[in-house]
Amino acid sequence: MSPAPSTAVPADPAAAPPPSDPVVAMTGITIQFPGVKALDDVSLRLFPGEVHALMGENGAGKSTLIKALTGVYAYDAGTVTLGGAEQRFTTPADAQAAGISTVYQEVNLCPNLTVTENIVLGREPRRAGQIDKRASRRRAQRVLQELHLDIDPRSVLDSHPIAVQQLVAIARAVDIDARVLVLDEPTSSLDAGEVAELFRVVRSLRDRGVAILFVSHFLEQVYEISDRMTVLRNGRLVGEYRTAELPRTQLVRAMIGRELATLEDLERAGTRPVEAGAVPRLAASGLGRKGAIEPADVEVHAGRVVGLAGLLGSGRTELTRLLFGADRATSGRVEVDGKPVRLRTPRTAIARGIAFLSEDRKGEGVVGDLTVRDNVLLALQARRGWLRPIPRRAGDEMVARYVKALDIRPADPGALLRNLSGGNQQKVLLARWLLTEPRLLLLDEPTRGIDIGAKAQIQELVARLASEGMSVLFVSAELEEVLRICDSVVVLRDHHKVADLDASDATLDGVVDLIARGNARD
Helix, strand or coil, X not given: CCCCCCCXXXXXXXXXXXXXXXXXXXXEEEEEECCEEEEEEEEEEECCCCEEEEECCCCCCHHHHHHHHCCCCCCCEEEEEECCEEECCCCHHHHHHCCEEEEECCCCCCXXXXXXHHHHCCCCCXXXXXXXXXXXXXXXXXXXXXXXXXXXXXXXXXXXXXHHHHHHHHHHHHHCXXXXXXXXXXXXXXXXXXXXHHHHHHHHHHHCCCEEEEECCCHHHHHHHCCEEEEEECCEEEEEEEHHHCCHHHHHHHHHCCCCCCCCCCCCCXXXXXXXXXXXXXXXXXXXXXXCEEEEEEEECCCCEEEEECCCCCCHHHHHHHHHCCCCCCEEEEEECCEEECCCCHHHHHHCCEEEECCCHHHHCCCCCCEHHHHHHHHHHHHHCCCCCCCHHHHHHHHHHHHHHCCCCCCCCCCXXXXXXXXXXXXXXXXXXXXXXXXXXXXECCCCCCCHHHHHHHHHHHHHHHHCCCEEEEECCCHHHHHHHCCEEEEEECCEEEEEEECCCCCHHHHHHHHHHCCCCC
């Protein structure tokens, strides 16, 4: 395979020859969903005895490619070969029968069954037409011993932590003699000790000749465990690289899709100064949640836009959700206008003038079967209480004002929201929150997945709201966007805050370097 050229990553993808013929070769894979091309001519090679990392930001196509490999999604174009023979799996069972096993972040085993029953499920040894429980237990014990796992095969799976359950899922893959093991975000919920144990098992399987596809957003782990990596961006192939030959800054560059450059050609809205002695509208000190985000300090002043920058999984969303009370913090304190508050629920945050636009627009925002009008009025009506309905005429006037102000198209309050484009759906959700007159607006990836025109309109809206005195926390994977419209930038990496920068002094080079390396330089 000859990876697509990329000016973003000058390293030579073919600098190191492959160790053997690939056990899996996906070539020219294209998948079209209604209105979007999820994968566009993507290729992937997996070699026996290697750990291969699949890298890319959210929406890059990683999950779609895995589902194409494992029979979840049919593909519109391209080929998949396994051991040199072309295959077309129509179900995950077909892929598993061919020797491709997948372990997901959320373990897809049966928690109410024993470890033994999960390992041999569907392939139980039988005697006189009945399941031979002794033979099953011996087989499970043998597989666990091969992996040097001290797990009682008689124990119920649900009695173990998620890390042990994932190891049981891997043991099941060994029992079916998997040639390819797909590990999809297996470490996101594990502590350092559990990650070390998982990696020990992964290395032992690699040394036995298994091809392992490893998906993770933790750069340190990727560089620790992987031999080779493939980078995707916006549904297209960026390239295939030997991990040891790809510097971390170049990997980040490949994932975000921009050359490192100064910001001279960008039109930043202009830094809004903080008055001496001004009390922050919101100040979080040591705010954190165990397993999600390490304690961090964040301040947002009136009329300022503070950006959260970092790769997927760096802790951007986790920190934002804590500030809205959507998740409960396990450490730290929060002050609003200098007064301590406990943000235990979103209702508490809303009462303090805080609004939150989630990155999961469809799952946590859009009510597709309601009209634009009903969606816009939803938050305001909830705050008033359902026993105090908004008068029809007043509601119509408010909706009409925001439909015009945000240029929502079509300008029909009676249109079902599901029929609008992604960008216009996002504007409706913004209108919903702006109608509540918040003092602090938390925006998590507000411009992701929308067209360039809608993106520019939302960026202009953010700048205008700040100029009118609103405080904004702006989360985006697009670093140029963060640096262009934000006054200061909090940089996150692997669930840690690593820097707090004044945007007027920041450069794209410097932010990428912090994301790639943290405080230390290679």
